[in-house]
Amino acid sequence: MKVLITGGAGFLGTLLGRELLQRKQLLGRAISELVLADLTPPSADLVAREHVRALTGPLLDFCPEVETTGFEAVFHLAGAVSAECESDFELGMRSNLDTTRALLDALKVAGNRPRVVFASSVAVFGGDPGIPLPPVIRDNTLPTPQSSYGIQKFIGEQLVADYTRKGYIDGRSGRLMTVAIRPSPPNGAASGFFSSIVREPLNEMDVVCPVPPEMPVALASPANTVNSLISLAEAPQDALGGRTAINFPALTVTVAEILDALEAVAGKAARERVRFVESPEVTRIVGGWPAAFQSERAARLGLRPDRNMRSIIDRFVCEQDVMRVEA
């Protein structure tokens, strides 16, 4: 079983790679090769492992290799993030649309109908002025994306569905919720502050929160998200309830509730390091994403949201401590 992770040097790609290496198998078959494709080299601990190979450069350049390698499973996580796509339209179209299309075409040429997981996003949802979002998003809620990133992800879902229907791939799309807490520096996603308002105070740094405290968010921890990606890869097509993208599970919390949990873990001083300076642009983008979901298809696949915000922060603290000891 040869596995490809695009965006394999990114935060989620790295976690996914580690998890797959730990499990040693996918779909009941031993992983004989794990290829991490990204613009930058993958994490050193991954490259050091046997059976791990890096493809470093634009994904478009590796399509000929994708055509011939015979990957049996592909996690397509690569892409430009929301704020980048909003400020550089062409970059988003190239990174998210053209590259996804080229990857699917390469897998079609490969001809072995690989299992493909496409990482879509909660950002496909946005309130069209004339078609307001319902208070709770369900599996059949119409996405009306209000950002280029959301549009491009939604288009990617359509391509994956049609390449699957045609039998070129065995694809499925999962819409990632806002992933927090991320340990590394922000990656340009408009939602990055959901991580930094916890991470920076835990590290005794001041931080600005660009949205009001009452803003709710549909959140999933990194571990929960990686688990959803692998579960989605392993589900048989007929268990998915159709080829439409699946909304991944989410915990609904407000910024204030995140800070309550931060205070419970790290004290009042930590919370006081967060200063509110609203950014209308970030508030517009992130505020347009829905925060409450009823995701029956995900539940039928056994996917569950994180228990609560406190457990997410506790786990982050624990992992951060482990990393410090190892460093």
Add this chain to the structure above:
Amino acid sequence: MKVLITGGAGFLGTLLGRELLQRKQLLGRAISELVLADLTPPSADLVAREHVRALTGPLLDFCPEVETTGFEAVFHLAGAVSAECESDFELGMRSNLDTTRALLDALKVAGNRPRVVFASSVAVFGGDPGIPLPPVIRDNTLPTPQSSYGIQKFIGEQLVADYTRKGYIDGRSGRLMTVAIRPSPPNGAASGFFSSIVREPLNEMDVVCPVPPEMPVALASPANTVNSLISLAEAPQDALGGRTAINFPALTVTVAEILDALEAVAGKAARERVRFVESPEVTRIVGGWPAAFQSERAARLGLRPDRNMRSIIDRFVCEQDVMRVEA
């Protein structure tokens, strides 16, 4: 006011061109030039008119001209049709996706934010196994296309919405219903038989109907469809109720009701010329399209369905007679 019709040699493009020339204006401004772009030359009566120009060849070749001409209104009707896209995947992707994207990019370069009407299709709807369509399609019903044509049209809608949101164009998408009765030979659309089961018997020819008599369809006459396209072009953006595509008005009838109307107009002998030989492929594609709509946004724009099937056939007979006299 320079107007471009892509697919300007097609059946609807020709009717739209004639209607615009008769009105002499669009958006209250005189039409100074009408350009008809298509793979084949436009109808002779149109080319003969003053201010009409033909661009004959692949639309992709004319994008440089689109960048510099300064079109103020564009009707984008060009595209490969449903059955073609199903049998030739690459053709559909090139004709419907790449060409639409290239046209939008050319209009973006033009920089004058033209009014753009994108002809989408009822084919964006299809029953995903896990997300069945509701009995009546509403403005916020989630499309889950089950054909490459439907996928490509749905992607086109997303692109038009985002290019509009970014201010590159002033675009809007209308989903055309099944258009009948078409006078000319079938164009490869899976729905072509809805025209031929009336047209051929009226011309004393036998015809095969590839779907069962009880199959319902959401139908609009050619004139009704052209009227919807022009009304959509003339509506100000804030009257559209958002950037999501609008379902055009439709008359819901079954094949049997179409034949009832045929019999009422042309007698029992005409009806007996229709023989039922089911095509599983056509039944699958066309049967997947919904037949009943409640289209509030279209109604708010003043768009109404045809009165009944009889009136559609009467009008077709009348126009066919006019054409015979002129020929």
